[in-house]
Amino acid sequence: MKTLVFQLLTIFCISTALSQTPTFRVLDAQTEEPIPYATIVTGAGRGTITNEEGYFTLDPQTLNGKGIQLSCMGYQSMKLSEGQLAGERTFRLVPAAIQLNEVLLSDRVPTADEIIRKVRENLPVNYAAGSTPFSIFFRESEYMDFETLEMELEKASDLDRRQLESAREELRELSTDIEESQAVKFLDFNGTYLRDGDSSRLRVGRATELVDSKRDFSLEEIQERGRRIILTHLDSSKTYKVKTGMFTIEKDLSPELDMEDSPKSDSTETSHLKGELVDLLSVAGLEEGGRLFGFLDPGLYKYDFLKATYFDGNYIFAVRFAPKKRKARYAGTLYVDATTFAILKTDYQFARGREGEKVNLKLLLGIKYVENLDRGTVIFRKSENGFYLPYYVQKEYGNYIYLHRDFTFIENSPSRKKVRFDFLLEGGVRQKQSLLLTPQDPQDTPESLADLPRKVWVQKLDSYEPTIWQNTEIIAPLEEMKNFRVAN
Structure with a gap:
């Protein structure tokens, strides 16, 4: 009886602990440093991955009493109940120390060029070239860093001195807020997500966005806020043309009508999210035109054998x-299975001096405009039918922007x-995208994928939940x- 009670208590404690999605x-067992991109297998074709800080969350309902397996390039795998x-x-994973002669399939080490040729063959x-449905989780993080932001009224024949100084002060305050925002x-x-030939379909389950609306500083939003400050000081009974440089960009603008707030939408186009997803997946493309395929072109790239690992x-x-x-x-590293010559992982970035x-x-x-940052990681995993499928794709890219424009209200x-x-802006935008893919049985793919909603509701959050x-x-x-x- 005591044994039965103890077993029930143990099961209850484990169930309670795991129900909180811990x-x-x-970590590396020798250095205590976090290990990014370690794969966590929870079942056939299922699992997750550690983030850049070595963390992962686990859904207890996926375990089914079988535990998990931790694996990472260059480390001994670990099974956990x-x-x-x-x-x-x-x-803590233990680094795997191996000898090169353990890896050899012949009496000599293959050259880097031979390995790449085998990969292509x-x-x-x-x-797999056919269609494979995936359950997906997508994350995008976007950062803006402004080095210079100046908005100034240079000429105002329709404003008196008090109005002019008031408008200038509002513009200076907006510039300061944006520069210090760290948006x-x-x-x-x-x-x-299902890709079938040249077409693809996406059904979104849930979408959330963490953003401070007071710090939503896209280029369009910054220009709009500056323009609206000026409109508050113009004669609302008149209409205006707006010119920038040689171009008239708006005719018969009315300050009174234009100052009416347009409602902020809590939805986005499904096609927009699918476009972001497809663009990120193209990084893992091993067909002609795909980024990884380009890395295998011996006419463009040279190769060096680094080491054997595990x-x-x-x-x-x-x-x-x-x-x-x-x-x-680009420059980077390809990790190739020594038996099948499949690429299991790729790290890449702009080569030195390249943009x-x-x-x-x-x-x-x-x-x-200069695209000055482009780096990423792609990880493949072998499926039950023997094909290698993309499992995790990450891309981080950024650019330098200089924009100097004048707007004249006539x-x-x-x-x-x-x-x-x-209007003068100088700074940078950096964006990071990550994608986790879990293959589905085609028979389990909902037929409703053929009838997709045009818009997706995006839940706005004040903090991560x-x-x-x-x-x-x-x-x-x-x-x-x-x-x-x-911020309050």
Whole structure:
């Protein structure tokens, strides 16, 4: 009887502990440093991944009494029971020390070029070309950093001195608020994604957004706020034209009508979210035109054998790639299975001295744009049918922006009174996107994917609420997201 009671209490304690969707952490056993992108397998084709700080959250309903397995490139795998998960929150993986001769499939080490050639030859065998439905979790974090922001009234023939100084002071205050804002926005959504040939479909289950509306400083929003400050000081009984440079951008603008607040939408287009998802998935593309496929072009890139390593019972070749031609922009490392020659993981970034798209019309139109950050990680996992499918994709990119424009408000009257507004912005935008994919059985894919809603409701949050994603496989939030609060 005592034994039965003890067993029931143990089961109850474990169940209670796990029902809270706890957060765990994975560290290096030697250095105590967090291990990012360690995979957590909870069942066939199911699981999650540690974030950049080594954390992961776990849905207890996915365990079914089988426990989990932790794996990461270069470490010995670890199996954990439900009981261990109920009692511990931090786990340490031991680096895997292997000898190169353990990996050899012949009497010599293959060259980097030979490995890449084998990878290309085995692409049709290793990667499925057909349609595969996925359960997905997508996260986007967006940051804005302003080095310079100046908004100034240079000429105002329709404003008296008091109005002019008042408008200038409001613009200076707005500039200061924006420069000091450290604006950030987080978007999460999950759902079902299916790609079939050239077409794709997305059904969103839930979408949330963490953003302080007072700190929502997109370029369009900044210009709009500056313009609206000026409109408050113009004659509401008159209409105006607005010109910037050589272009008339708006005709018959009425301050009275334009100052009416338009309602903020709590929804977004499904096509917009699908576009973000498809763009991120293209990073993992191993078909012609895909980014990873481009890294396998020996005409553009040169290769060096780095080392042999270990992942989840398999020996791995690590091959470094770097630009050979000016057209190539990236450098990084490909981790290749020594038996199947499938790519299991890729890390990439802009090579030294390389940048992305550039537009420099600073003298002509007051615009300069440079894509100065592009890096990411792609991880594949072998499915039950033997194909390798994308499991985790992350991309971080940023740009430098210089925008200098003047707006002239011209009164529609014989006097044609003018107000000239000068706008100068210099700074950067950085965006990080992460995607976790879990393959589904095609028979379990809802037929309703054929009839998708045009818009998706986005739940606006003042702070991160983990209970919203309970019983859902997600990417654990970073500390900055957990600590996010909307300012009073």
